[in-house]
Structures are given as structure tokens and as C-alpha cells.
Amino acid sequence: MIPSEQGQAAKPVSKYRSQFRIYVDIMHVIQRENNEAKPTRILYGANLSHDRLVKYLEELKALGVIQENGIDEKTYSLTQKGIEFLNNFRKVESFASAFGFKI
Amino acid sequence: MLAPLWFFGFDSLMEFIGFAIASAVAYQALKGYRLSKERTLLYLNLSFGLLGAGLLIDGLANLVVLLARFHRAFLFLSAFGYTINFLAQLLAYGLLVFAYMQQAKNVGGQVAMAAAVPALFFEHNAITELILIFLLVYIATNTAINYNMNKSTSALLVFGAFASLSVAHLFFLLFTIAPVFFAFAHIAQLFGFLLLLAMLLRVNHAA
Numbered sequence: 001m002i003p004s005e006q007g008q009a010a011k012p013v014s015k016y017r018s019q020f021r022i023y024v025d026i027m028h029v030i031q032r033e034n035n036e037a038k039p040t041r042i043l044y045g046a047n048l049s050h051d052r053l054v055k056y057l058e059e060l061k062a063l064g065v066i067q068e069n070g071i072d073e074k075t076y077s078l079t080q081k082g083i084e085f086l087n088n089f090r091k092v093e094s095f096a097s098a099f100g101f102k103i
Numbered sequence: 104m105l106a107p108l109w110f111f112g113f114d115s116l117m118e119f120i121g122f123a124i125a126s127a128v129a130y131q132a133l134k135g136y137r138l139s140k141e142r143t144l145l146y147l148n149l150s151f152g153l154l155g156a157g158l159l160i161d162g163l164a165n166l167v168v169l170l171a172r173f174h175r176a177f178l179f180l181s182a183f184g185y186t187i188n189f190l191a192q193l194l195a196y197g198l199l200v201f202a203y204m205q206q207a208k209n210v211g212g213q214v215a216m217a218a219a220v221p222a223l224f225f226e227h228n229a230i231t232e233l234i235l236i237f238l239l240v241y242i243a244t245n246t247a248i249n250y251n252m253n254k255s256t257s258a259l260l261v262f263g264a265f266a267s268l269s270v271a272h273l274f275f276l277l278f279t280i281a282p283v284f285f286a287f288a289h290i291a292q293l294f295g296f297l298l299l300l301a302m303l304l305r306v307n308h309a310a
Contacts, residue, residue: 020139085138092135092144095306098257100249101143101206103135 019056021103022046023065026056027078027086030066035077042076106278106285111169114285117293118162124296125155127303146202150195157191160184189231196238203245232276239269260302267295 017025029045030037037045043053057076060066065082069075078086096103106114129151136144164184171177243265250258274288 020141088134088138091306092138094255094257094309095131095135095303096141096144096147097249097253097255098261098302098306099147100245100252100258100261101141101147101202103139103141103144 022048022052022056023060024086024089026053026060027065027082030076030078031083031086036069036075037077038073038075107282110286110289111165114289115162115166115169117289118158118165120293121296122155122159122162124300124303125151125158128299129155131303131306143202143206146198146205150198150202153191153195153198157188157195160191161188189235192235193238196235196242199242200238203242229276229279232272232279235272236269236276239265239272243269257302257305260298260305264295264298264302267291267298271295 025046026042026048029042032045033041039053039057042048042057043050046053048056057066057068060082061068065079065085066076067079069077093103129148132144132148132151135141136148161184164180164187168177168181243262246258246262246265250262268291271288271291274284274291277284278288
């Protein structure tokens with residue numbers, strides 16, 4: 001289970017994204033990049049600042065859903081746990097969307 | 104107003120099927136809530152949990168009345184089951200309306216959900232059914248808007264389910280005029296839950 005972020009104020013222009021949603025967006029980018037994504041691709045794909053990207057990547061690694069590969073040129077890939085999580089998330093998203101609820 | 108005798112037993116069976124499907128939807132919503140901590144999924148879980156519980160109690164109460172061969176001492180169970188089922192549906196659909204209002208950030212409208220609940224048992228009557236129709240039409244409208252926006256088959260099935268449940272309660276309302284509508288109401292209600300089952304199977308199969 002991935003916890004959701006608490007206590008962040010919504011920005012006036014951009015729509016508020018929960019920590020959970022950011023985790024999912026990062027994982028989607030990695031999967032889209034054939035499960036081997038460079039940090040810059042994740043940064044642009046998930047629309048994050050560098051500092052926040054580093055923070056979230058560390059958190060996702062600690063959760064065991066992504067892993068870091070390479071030494072000189074770092075890339076990130078989903079672990080088996082991460083792939084299973086994304087599959088479950090798709091089911092939940094599709095279920096909630098059928099009722100008109102956004103997650 | 105008494106339900107048609109030939110239909111007794113079938114109504115319980117249909118309610119037990121509805122209970123099983125509502126429980127499956129509640130379980131799926133709970134799984135989603137555990138994964139995402141999204142509160143609307145918790146409301147969905149509680150709502151369908153309540154719907155299932157109401158159907159189970161009403162189905163069991165009517166079954167006991169049938170097995171007791173309509174003995175006078177057990178007849179109150181039918182009204183008891185209906186009352187519990189009505190209250191469960193009132194809370195369940197109220198929760199869903201609340202969830203849709205939260206989604207739309209319509210805080211003012213949430214006050215309208217604090218519905219007064221009569222303490223006595225009641226038989227099928229026009230007022231209770233009108234309250235449920237009012238709530239269901241609101242939910243069905245929201246699911247229709249959702250379908251219009253994302254055009255997915257699952258959204259269409261959910262809209263169909265709530266439209267069918269609205270029609271079921273319209274038939275329950277008409278049952279106060281003619282007994283035959285009792286059967287139509289249960290069939291429409293079962294059809295609504297079967298559409299939800301189809302949505303569940305689709306969602307779990309597609310992913």
C-alpha cells in the first residue's frame with residue numbers, strides 16, 4: 001500500500017496532485033519507457049521539479065516498487081511488486097471511473 | 104398492501120442475489136480504498152455494504168414469513184425487513200449522493216442529506232419510495248453525465264444499473280396501487296444489480 005500525502009495546500013492554477021497520484025504518474029512514465037527510464041524522462045513525463053523527483057524516487061525505491069540500475073548513467077525500472085501495483089491501480093481506476101469518481 | 108402470493112420466495116431469492124453482487128462491489132471498493140486511500144471509494148464501500156445488508160435482512164425476513172406459512176405471529180417480520188432495507192437504502196444512496204456532491208465540491212447541498220428517519224416500522228408506501236426515487240434519480244443523473252463524458256462501457260453499465268434501480272423503486276411505488284408491480288420491481292432491481300456485476304467482471308477482466 002502506498003500512503004497518500006497530507007496537509008499540502010492546493011495551488012491556485014494547477015490541479016492538486018496527491019502524493020499517491022505522483023507515485024502512479026512516475027511509475028506510468030517508467031512503464032511507458034519500456035521499463036527503463038532515465039531521470040530526465042521521468043522528470044518531464046511526471047511534470048516534477050528535480051528536487052521533488054529525487055525525493056519521490058527515493059520513496060518509491062524504499063517501497064520496493066522501483067529499482068535503480070546503472071552506475072554512470074542511472075535508469076529506473078519497475079520491480080515485480082511495482083508492476084503488480086500498477087495492474088491493481090488500473091483496476092481500481094477503471095472501477096472508480098465507472099462511477100464517475102476520479103482517483 | 105400484500106405482495107402477490109405466487110411471487111413469495113422469488114423476491115427473497117432475488118434479494119439474496121442482489122446481496123451477493125452488492126457485497127462484491129463493496130469489496131472491490133474496499134480494495135480500491137486500501138490501495139489509494141481515496142475517500143470516495145470508502146463511501147462507495149459503505150454504500151454497497153449497506154445496500155447488501157438491507158437486501159439480506161429483507162430477504163431473510165420474507166423467507167421466514169414464507170417458511171412460517173404466513174403465520175400471524177411472523178407477519179411483522181415482513182414490515183421489519185422492509186424498514187431495515189429502506190433505512191439501509193436511504194443511508195446508502197444518501198452516502199452516494201454525498202460522494203457525488205463532494206466530487207463536485209457542492210458543500211451547500213450536503214446539508215440536504217441529513218434526512219430525518221422515522222423510528223417506526225413501515226410497510227411499502229409512497230413516501231419511502233419517493234425518497235429513494237429522488238436519491239436514485241440524482242445518482243443516475245450523475246452516472247449519465249459521467250458516461251456522457253468518458254463514453255466507457257463500464258460507465259454505461261453503472262448508469263444502466265442506477266437507472267434500473269430507479270425504475271425498480273418506481274414499480275415499488277406503483278405496487279401501492281397494484282400488487283403485480285411488486286414482481287416487476289424485484290425484476291428491475293435484480294437487473295440493476297446484474298448490470299453492476301457485469302461492470303465488475305469487465306473491470307477485473309480488462310486490466
